[in-house]
Amino acid sequence: DQFTTIFYDQRACGRSEGRIDLGTMKLAILVQDLESLRISFSIDRLDLVAHDFGAIIALSYAITYPEHAGAIFLISPKGLNDRYETEYQEAIDLALPEETLHTIRDALGEIMSSSLDTVDILMTKVIFLRAIADFYNPAFLSDFQLHEYSNLAAAGFSYSVDYQKLKKNIPNITSPIS
Secondary structure, three states: OOOOOOOOOOOOOOOOOOOOOHHHOOHHHHHHHHHHHHHHOOOOOEEEEEEEOHHHHHHHHHHHOHHHEEEEEEEEEOOOOOOHHHHHHHHHHHHOOHHHHHHHHHHHHHHOOOOHHHHHHHHHHHHHHHHHHHOOOHHHHHHHOOOOOOHHHHHHHHOOOOHHHHHHHHHHOOOOEO
16 A cells, blocks of 8 residues: 556567567656656655666666665666676577577677668577576467567667666766665
8 A cells, every 4th residue: 555566568578569669769768758758647755666677777877866766676687787788698608509600699690791671680690599597388479479579679679778877977876775
């Protein structure tokens, strides 16, 4: 009775369908989406629980809207450790069969000379192949409805975020972070 929980997936994630306008895949727009939710629900201060890339959005929100950011709880935040992505991929690769790794390397090689449409399809393939190692029962992976031009169109976007600039501004956040 004391709390209202609002669960959302940022643009291009969750149950997003259709082709994503990559022009809308900017961190500032994702932060503004969160602010729009706050306004829509007439909430003065948001306490944010964020996972993976959501941590980047939550921290950026607290930097942009300090007067509306409450406590921030980060769960496996992506991008705050300089070696996170490398260590994560290395751990995943250790769990995959050599044949799958070969398929992933081939797809990543094709990405370098591909059109935007092909990049989306190839990134979907790579992420799907790597995600198999994340699941105790890989059959559940189909529940995530991975498909090109949708939630995985954002995969390349996450690499365009200036993580160093974000980390430099974290000490300026006045909200409690855990």
